[in-house]
Amino acid sequence: MKCKFIEAKFLRELKGRFLCEIDIDGNIELAHVPNSAKLSKYIEIEDKNVLVVKNENPKAKTRYQLCAVETDDNHWIMVNLNLLNKIIAEYYEDNGCNVQKERILSDTYKSDLLIKDKNGEQIVCEVKGIIANTKDVIFPMYSGERTVRQLEYFRRLLKTQRFSVKYVFVLLDNNIEVIYADKLNKEFVKHMRYCIKKQMQIEFFEVEIQDDSISAKKTVEKKFII
Template sequence: MDYVKGIFKARPNRFIAEVEVDGNLEIAHVPNTGRCKELLVKNAIVWLKPSDNPNRKTKFSLHFVENNGVLVSLYSQQANSIVYDAVVEGKIKELLGYNHHQREKSVDNSRIDIYLENSNGDSCFVEVKGVTLIIDGEARFPDAPTERGAKHLRELIKLKKEGNRCCVFFLIQHPAGEFFRPNWENDPIFSQTLNEAYAEGVEILVYRCDNQLSGIELIPEPLDFDLGKSLTNRIVDN
């Protein structure tokens, strides 16, 4: 099904947006619980996926927003699928050599996004985070405090101490992102926990995706990161 072009008007709450489509005001589901304030600004061009479910409360889902001439993917859960498909297709060099691939592995009271295992029984847990906030070319996560995100990091630390390989995978869903840094200003707890995880041996992988209305693909070139605080705070906006 093709995307429908719309004009963003307002976001009454984190789950829905008011958008103008062909001169009519429509309600669209926002599949991203982040703030996205620098992206969802009034009159921004958005791209909507229509729903054919007659029981749904919203007629559309908001998948993309145009920002500085590029498409930014707001479908945060899609990040998991993009990374999983890239692992299976051998596009992520750090995650080659695994012949068992599984989505959503339950561990204690958490679910880790991707579980990998090789023929020797060696395991790897991968937690995926989609990133849309860009400040001076730096991709920052999270754009709003996330207790759940910090919980996942603590779970990875525990798994690493038990002898497993563990990774946090930051997928930059905004083409302007060239580098990754945790968002100390918005969530110092997550940022500090990420530092602790890295010190314990949890790996950090950063990649970017190519967003097109015809499809989204991971670009198989890793990006650098810095876990310290930044001195700049200029947000990329319209």
């Protein structure tokens, strides 16, 4: 997808969630951080070069949205989780699929994407963004209650055989190599193993950031160990 990136310097995260200060050509600006977690918990961010875009919503509280952070080895880590579903949907559309975004399938579950492939198969697609500056990552990173509820729904859905399910990991830092299931989260492990046994597909995508675009690229070089 096309993006009009603006280069800036990250100054600091603010106490309130979703806000940070950036420096654009010597001017200090507020920017929206489209990520519910404090980024400094996962990556080094202070005084880093960042990419931002202008907020298109005239009612937005900030003029800019944070998109990506440059690392010490000069590659970009995507931090804008609002773009995840868009770039994954674009990938499947470019590969001949029909994609619906945020389709409500039950009282308890709204799919990130509902895909109809070239053969007419309907696929529920759950998209998970993985942010870290390490090669190995534990998932889920938080308590995982919502993730467990989703897997419980996928168990029921897979039994009906009306839909297939894709569980998509989007690696926001392409240096991530292995995702380990959190063994302490026994409910997550139990339901994940069941869903995989029932043919739920695990897929990995990397994020490609160019001068004026951001896109998803499928990769088979990563591992999920459970």
